[in-house]
Amino acid sequence: MARFNIAAAALALTSLSLNSHAFAPNAFRASTLQQQKSSLAVSVVAPPEKIAGSDKLGLLDTSKTTRAEKGTGIKVPEGQKLRIGIVGAGLAGMVAGMDLSEAGHDIEFFESRDFVGGKVSSWVDKDGNHIEMGLHVFFGCYYNLFGIMRRLGIFEKSLRLKEHTHMFINKGGGVGMLDFRLGGIGAPINGLAAFARTEQLDIVSKISNAIALATSPVVRALVDFDGAMQDIRNLDGISFTDWWFSKGGNRESLNRMWDPIAYALGFIDCDNISARCMLTIFNLFAVRSEASVLRMCEGSPNTYLHEPIVEYLKERGASFNLGTRIQDIVHEVDEEGKPSKVKSIVYTDKSGNKVNKEFDVFIAACDVPGIKKLLPESFRKHDEFDKIYSLDAVPVATVQMRFNGWVTELNDKEAMKDISGDKSDGKGAGIDNLLYSADADYSCFADLAITSPAEYYKEGEGSLLQCVLTPADKYMSMSPDDVAEATLKQTLELFPSARELECTWTNVVKLGQSLYREAPGMDKYRPSQKTPIPNFFLAGSYTYQDYIDSMEGATKSGLACADVVLQQTARLSAMAKEDAAVTA
Numbered sequence: 001m002a003r004f005n006i007a008a009a010a011l012a013l014t015s016l017s018l019n020s021h022a023f024a025p026n027a028f029r030a031s032t033l034q035q036q037k038s039s040l041a042v043s044v045v046a047p048p049e050k051i052a053g054s055d056k057l058g059l060l061d062t063s064k065t066t067r068a069e070k071g072t073g074i075k076v077p078e079g080q081k082l083r084i085g086i087v088g089a090g091l092a093g094m095v096a097g098m099d100l101s102e103a104g105h106d107i108e109f110f111e112s113r114d115f116v117g118g119k120v121s122s123w124v125d126k127d128g129n130h131i132e133m134g135l136h137v138f139f140g141c142y143y144n145l146f147g148i149m150r151r152l153g154i155f156e157k158s159l160r161l162k163e164h165t166h167m168f169i170n171k172g173g174g175v176g177m178l179d180f181r182l183g184g185i186g187a188p189i190n191g192l193a194a195f196a197r198t199e200q201l202d203i204v205s206k207i208s209n210a211i212a213l214a215t216s217p218v219v220r221a222l223v224d225f226d227g228a229m230q231d232i233r234n235l236d237g238i239s240f241t242d243w244w245f246s247k248g249g250n251r252e253s254l255n256r257m258w259d260p261i262a263y264a265l266g267f268i269d270c271d272n273i274s275a276r277c278m279l280t281i282f283n284l285f286a287v288r289s290e291a292s293v294l295r296m297c298e299g300s301p302n303t304y305l306h307e308p309i310v311e312y313l314k315e316r317g318a319s320f321n322l323g324t325r326i327q328d329i330v331h332e333v334d335e336e337g338k339p340s341k342v343k344s345i346v347y348t349d350k351s352g353n354k355v356n357k358e359f360d361v362f363i364a365a366c367d368v369p370g371i372k373k374l375l376p377e378s379f380r381k382h383d384e385f386d387k388i389y390s391l392d393a394v395p396v397a398t399v400q401m402r403f404n405g406w407v408t409e410l411n412d413k414e415a416m417k418d419i420s421g422d423k424s425d426g427k428g429a430g431i432d433n434l435l436y437s438a439d440a441d442y443s444c445f446a447d448l449a450i451t452s453p454a455e456y457y458k459e460g461e462g463s464l465l466q467c468v469l470t471p472a473d474k475y476m477s478m479s480p481d482d483v484a485e486a487t488l489k490q491t492l493e494l495f496p497s498a499r500e501l502e503c504t505w506t507n508v509v510k511l512g513q514s515l516y517r518e519a520p521g522m523d524k525y526r527p528s529q530k531t532p533i534p535n536f537f538l539a540g541s542y543t544y545q546d547y548i549d550s551m552e553g554a555t556k557s558g559l560a561c562a563d564v565v566l567q568q569t570a571r572l573s574a575m576a577k578e579d580a581a582v583t584a
Contacts (some may be wrong), residue, residue: 001342008459008546010344012397012432016379021231022392025528026460029157030489031047031256032142033137034446035240035256037420040256041102041216041239042264043270043287046558047492048191052519062136063145064259065144065146065147065150065560066147066152066190067143067147068145068146068148068150068152068555068559069147069148069150070099070151071099071102071151072099072102072103072562072563072566074103075103075104075568076103076566076569077094077574078103078572079103080361080454080569080570081105081106081363081573082105082106082361082362082565082569082572082573082576083105083106083108083576084097084100084105084106084107084108084356084359084360084361084362084565085108085345085357085358085359085360085361085362085363086107086108086109086110086111086362086363086365086539086568087109087110087326087345087347087362087363087364087365087366087374088109088110088111088118088365088366088367088370088539089109089110089111089117089118089320089322089365090116090117090118090119090120090121090367090538090540090552090554091117091119091120091368091539091551091554091555091558092118092365092539092540092543092554092555092556092557092558092561093107093109093147093365093539093540093558094116094306094309094310094313094361094566095117095148095309095554095559096149096363096365096539096558096559096560096561096562097109097135097313097318097558097562098309098312098313098316098558098563099314099558099559100210100562100566100567101249101316101317101318102316102451102570103566105317105326105361105565105569106546107313107316107317107319108318108320108343108359109318109320109321109324110317110321110324110347110513111320111321111322111323112323112324112325112326112370113196113322113323113325114322114323114445115224115302115408115490116302116306116309116310116320116322117301117305117306117509117531118367118554119131119134119367119514119515119554120132120133120134120136120301120305120306120315120551120554121301121302121306122301122302122303122306122459123302125507126532129400129505129507130299130300130420130455130456131303131465131507131509132300132398132400132509133398133509133511134466134468134511134514134550135398135434135444135445135446135466135468136296136301137294137295137296137434137444137446138294138295138296138297138551139291139293139294139552140288140290140291140292140293140295140539141284141288141290141291141552142292142551142552143552143554144552144556144559145531145555146554148309148555149305150331151312152225152308152309152312153308154308156304157298158304158305158549159296159304160295160296160297160298160426160452161293161295162293162295162432162434162451163181163298163435163520164179164180164181164291164292164293164434165177165178165179165180165181165262165433166178166294166432166434166436167433167434167435167436168200168256168257168435168436168437169436169437169439169494169495170436170437170438170439170494171410171439171493171494172480172493172494172496173197173410173494173495174199174364174496175410176198176199176200176201176256176294177199177200177255177416177456178194178198178200178444179193179194179198179221179293180193180194180195180289180293181296181432187285187286187287187288187289187291187292188218188287190284190289191285191286191292191448192213195209195213198257200256201253201257201454202252204252205250205252205256205257206249207250208249208250208252208253209249209253211247211248211249211250212249213249214243214562215247215248216247216282216563217229217231217232217235217279218279218283218286218287218357219455220566221283221286221287221384222416223285223478225283225287227341228283229280229283229546231385231408232275232280232283233276233523233546235256235274235275235276235279236274236275236276236520236521236522236523236524237274237520237521238256238274238275238520239270239271239272239273239274239520240262240270240273240274240275240277240278240279241254241270241271242275242520243275243279244258244270246394254269254270254439256313256438257438258278259431259435259439260284260444261275261281261325261436262278262436262443263443263444263470264279264434264436264443264444265277265281265313265395265468265548266394266396266445266515266518266548267394267468267514267515267517268470268471268517268518268519269342269396272517272519273518273520273521274278274519274521274522275451275487275520276518277518277548280547280548281306281436281548282349283297283409285326289455290516294433294434294449296434296446296452297452298452298453298454299452299454299455299456300452300456301344303454304454305392305456307493318415321347322348322350323347323349323350324347324350325347325348326344326347327345327346327347327348327354327373328346328376329342329344329345329374329375329376329379329564330343330344330345330346330356331343331376331378331476331533333378336381337378337381338378338381338382338415338532339379339381339382339532339533339536340410340533340534340577341381341533341535342359342535342536343358344356344357344358344359344363344369344531345357345359345362346490352521354476359571360535360572360575360576361534361535361536361537361565361572362534362535362537363536363537363538363539363561363565364537364538364539364540365538365539365544365561366400366540366541367393367513367540367541368388368391368392368393368513368516368542369393369512369513369515369538370540370544371388371538371540371542372388372389375388379533382531382532382533383533384528384531385523385524385527385531385532387526387527388525388527390522391516391517391522391526391542392515392516392517392519393514393515393516393517394470394471394513394514394515394516395473395475395476395509395510395511395512395513395514396468396470396471396472396511396514396515397468397469397475397476397483397508397509397510398467398469398508398509398510399442399464399465399466399467399468399469399483399484399487399503399506399507400448400464400465400466400467400505400506400507400508400554401463401464401465401487401488401491401506402449402458402461402462402463402464402465402503402504402505402506403461403462403463403464403465403498403501403502403503403504404419404461404462404501404502404504405417405418405419405462405463405500405501405502406418406419406429406447406462406463407447407462407463407465407491407495407498407501408430408431408447408450408463408495409429409430410495410497412429413497413500414568415429415576416429416497416498416500416501417500417501418431419460419461419462420460422455422459423449423462423575424453424454424457426450426451426453426458427453427464428449428450428453428565429448429449429458430447430450431462432447432450432451433446433448434446435449439490439493439494439496440457440467440472440490440491440493440494441469441475441486441487441490442467442468442469442470443468443470444468445467445468446466447463447464447465447466447467447525448464448465448466449461449463449464450463461504465491467487467489467491468543469483471542473476473512475509475510476512478505480506480507480508481506483508483510484506484507484508488503490504497553498520504544510529513548515541516541518548518549523544526544527543527544528543528544529543529557529561530564530565534568534571534572534575535565536571536573537561537565538557538561539557539558539561540554540557541548541553541554541556541557542562543556543557543560543561544557544559
């Protein structure tokens with residue numbers, strides 16, 4: 001009955017949208033862009049509703065936000081403090097370090113780059129431009145990351161809340177939208193209304209979406225979230241496209257809406273992404289109103305996220321070795337030749353000196369290519385480590401383009417060209433939100449001079465578009481200038497009015513291996529944070545946590561890693577003392 005009712009509601013809203021003049025194409029574009037420039041006088045986030053059912057894995061349990069915010073509360077006895085070496089100063093490693101240093105352990109980081117942040121890195125070039133390694137958007141369901149930011153006291157001042165919409169820019173300047181604003185009415189009704197009213201899909205596709213929705217695990221989530229998540233995990237072996245077609249979905253819906261979203265989430269399309277990945281997001285959007293709300297950094301991730309984390313860690317005694325490459329992991333083996341204990345790491349410091357340093361505990365907080373390079377060949381004798389080599393990562397290129405006007409301003413040519421005066425704090429003309437497109441090689445993009453103006457807006461200049469090319473296989477062998485030229489050409493097809501503007505600066509960052517490829521059947525290869533080697537642990541968004549590879553996934557993995565180490569601190573301390581006694 002529940003499935004029938006939801007399908008009926010979706011179809012009824014679809015029918016209603018066909019008779020609504022408010023969503024006629026011309027009126028839609030004008031009203032949409034005006035709404036984007038309006039103030040947030042009306043809250044875009046519905047009050048949290050009571051969720052039926054439980055959530056054992058923490059996707060919806062807001063007490064997990066409190067856990068991330070308050071920490072574990074554990075303080076280890078003086079005699080149990082451990083020397084912990086963390087390889088990788090990305091979000092996962094630093095979050096793990098926060099809890100472990102707060103508990104009293106001695107933490108030392110080793111990072112191959114000259115800056116922290118991992119895949120969320122940003123830095124300043126010689127000309128003062130802030131460069132990013134991707135486009136970083138904070139979904140409303142990033143409960144654990146938000147908890148960490150609250151612990152640091154930066155949640156409000158570091159993030160800018162966006163209108164509760166997901167916008168699609170089509171070739172020729174057409175705008176489609178998922179508008180979740182419904183006068184304070186929350187999930188799932190606001191989501192049904194968003195899909196019913198969108199101009200991004202035709203009526204056939206809307207009906208197709210309604211049918212697929214009515215027969216999906218999302219329906220079960222309304223009353224049994226854990227049961228729905230188990231159903232979704234069981235679908236990891238098939239692609240989202242195969243699942244979609246099996247439920248009556250059509251290709252046009254994938255092409256015009258779900259492929260851009262899949263590219264934005266996992267850097268691959270619906271034909272190649274696991275149904276588990278996409279349906280995990282669907283599940284959250286369906287049962288929590290805030291899950292689909294977007295935020296973006298006030299400025300660069302380094303300034304507004306990483307620097308406060310580093311300060312927190314240093315205040316608790318942590319140290320950082322940047323520009324440091326690990327050469328070897330020295331370890332003992334058992335009678336079968338399998339690694340049984342890690343003793344030290346050998347690394348080359350910035351001066352080129354080779355150093356061998358011992359620790360009681362080691363955490364490898366790497367991404368997929370990083371962990372494959374780090375692990376000695378002998379580690380593959382353990383099945384848990386060997387499985388990691390079945391995981392792959394997706395190439396991505398991030399292109400920044402600055403203009404002498406406002407590219408995303410579609411209606412007012414005068415405003416589009418106006419870069420005079422103070423346009424800081426998001427005052428520039430155009431769209432202040434994350435944008436998707438089905439008609440470009442970049443899955444998602446934004447004008448950072450508007451969305452994240454503190455460090456990306458420059459007085460006397462206009463838009464700074466940041467576009468994420470995914471997957472970027474065909475761009476990897478191209479020169480940065482050719483990549484930028486191809487991206488600019490596609491941009492002008494989306495925004496024809498911007499042909500009257502000049503692109504004044506470009507930058508291209510290529511990552512041959514970025515997010516791990518969340519293809520069908522890959523979940524079984526993801527390792528847990530605890531490993532067969534008792535003093536060696538893993539963190540990173542590719543490790544098992546019941547979310548996708550993302551900033552939230554990295555945060556969850558870091559918290560889980562810290563939990564395991566703290567649970568085993570007494571045993572690990574006893575091991576360290578035994579080793580010390582033998583050495584003595």
